[in-house]
Amino acid sequence: MDITYIYHSCFLVETKVCYYLFDYYRKQLPKLNPEKPILVFASHFHHDHYNKEVFHLLKRQGMKDIHAILSKDISRRNYPEEQDIETTCVTFHQHYELPFGTSLETLHSTDSGVAFLVTCAEGVIYYAGDLNDWVWKGEPEQDNRQMTGSYRHEIKMLAGKTIDVAFLPLDPRQEEYYAEGMRYFLENVDVRVVYPMHYWEKPDIIGRFLAEYPMYRDIVRETEKVR
16 A cells, blocks of 8 residues: 555555545645546545545546545535545444445544544555544543543454554644543554644654654654655
8 A cells, every 4th residue: 555645634545456535625636547446535524624626636637436435424515516426425333335345344433423444455444534532631521531431432443453554633732632542542453554644734743752652663654754
């Protein structure tokens, strides 16, 4: 699998068979092979995770075989306007068989929408979307405890699986709690490579994480270096 970081939480994964594009928001897409199909995933409706302009951008590149996999919370009026784009609406805790030898399982986000577990011939991809341990300073202790419990409940569903590449939020806005979600994931999931995302143009948070948790240096990548 070849991985390209686009912006914010958007990644392009290329396999021998097809492309997988996750949570396009904005910025230029790389030049793609128009003969290769693409599956476009959107984990939820938030403006920084879904922009239907992506389908226009792909069409301008001459992409012929485009499939959209959209979380149920995305309004149908924001579905692709192009009639030849097949759209699959997904919800949490479900299994879907997608084109090009791709299977999909979904988790329930602790914010909105879903997280994606994609299995293809070249490996297993976990894309978190906004599934994270969203604990915030100043929030009621009970709310934060409930958030942590909900997050851990979902991550435990990955037990027994080997994930080849994972894309996980690492959000500096959480201040001292910024690492809670990623740390728990790394401690409890068999994962080979992790790319942090959702860090709001503050990539130094990755360096901070690696300095505080040096045992994960061989797993956690510096996302900005895979453009």
